[in-house]
Amino acid sequence: MESEPQNLRQATDEELMVFYQRGQMEAFEILYQRHGARVYGFFRSRLQERAWVEDVHQATFMKLHQARHQYDPSFPFGPWLFTICRSALFDFLRSRQRLNQREILDSEALENAHAAQETEVALDLPELGALPSKQRQVLEMRYLEDLSFDEIAHRLETSPTNVRQWVSRAVRKLKSIVKDQGGE
Numbered sequence: 001m002e003s004e005p006q007n008l009r010q011a012t013d014e015e016l017m018v019f020y021q022r023g024q025m026e027a028f029e030i031l032y033q034r035h036g037a038r039v040y041g042f043f044r045s046r047l048q049e050r051a052w053v054e055d056v057h058q059a060t061f062m063k064l065h066q067a068r069h070q071y072d073p074s075f076p077f078g079p080w081l082f083t084i085c086r087s088a089l090f091d092f093l094r095s096r097q098r099l100n101q102r103e104i105l106d107s108e109a110l111e112n113a114h115a116a117q118e119t120e121v122a123l124d125l126p127e128l129g130a131l132p133s134k135q136r137q138v139l140e141m142r143y144l145e146d147l148s149f150d151e152i153a154h155r156l157e158t159s160p161t162n163v164r165q166w167v168s169r170a171v172r173k174l175k176s177i178v179k180d181q182g183g184e
Contacts, residue, residue: 015076021068031060035081052092060088098173130177135170142167 008016008026008107013034019027037062043053063084071080131139141147141155142163149160149167 014073014075016067017071018073019075021071028065031077035078036061039081039085043083043089047092052096056088056092059092060085063088072121131173132169134163135166135173138163138166139170139174 008019008024008030008098011027011030012018013031016027016031020031036057038059040053043056043060046055047056060081064081066082071077127134138152139154141152147155149163150161153160
C-alpha cells in the first residue's frame with residue numbers, strides 16, 4: 001500500500017482512507033461515491049424532513065474529513081464510517097431537542113412577559129373585586145404569587161391550557177371594566 005495504485009477505484013476503502021489521510025482528494029471523492037447513498041439512506045430512514053437528512057448527511061462527511069487522521073487502516077472502514085453517522089445523527093437530534101426546548105421556553109417567556117405587562121397596573125386596582133372569583137384567583141396566583149401555568153393548573157386540578165385561557169379572559173375582563181369606568 002506504499003504507492004498509489006494505477007487506478008484508485010481499485011483500492012479498498014481502507015487504502016483510500018490512507019491516501020486521503022495523505023492529502024489525496026480523489027480518494028475522498030471515491031469513498032463518497034461508494035458510501036454517500038448508503039449514508040443518505042441511513043438518515044432518510046430515521047429523519048422526517050428531507051432538509052434534516054441533507055444537513056446530517058453533509059455533517060457526517062464533514063466529521064469524516066475532520067477525523068480522517070484518527071482513522072486506523074487496520075480496522076474496517078465501513079463500521080468506522082457508520083460510527084461517524086450515528087454520532088452526527090445524535091448531535092443533530094440533541095441540537096433539535098435543545099432548539100425545541102428553547103422555542104417552547106421563549107414562547108412561554110414571551111407570553112408571560114406580555115400578560116405581566118398587561119396586568120401589572122391592573123393588579124393594584126380596586127376593579128379586581130369586580131372579577132368573578134375564579135378569574136381573580138388565577139390572576140393573583142399568576143402575578144402576585146408568580147406561579148407558572150403548570151403550577152396553577154396543578155393547584156386547581158385542571159390543564160395549563162385552561163389556566164392560560166382563564167388568565168387571558170380575566171385580563172380582557174379587567175381591561176374592559178377599567179375602560180368602562182373611564183380609565184385606560
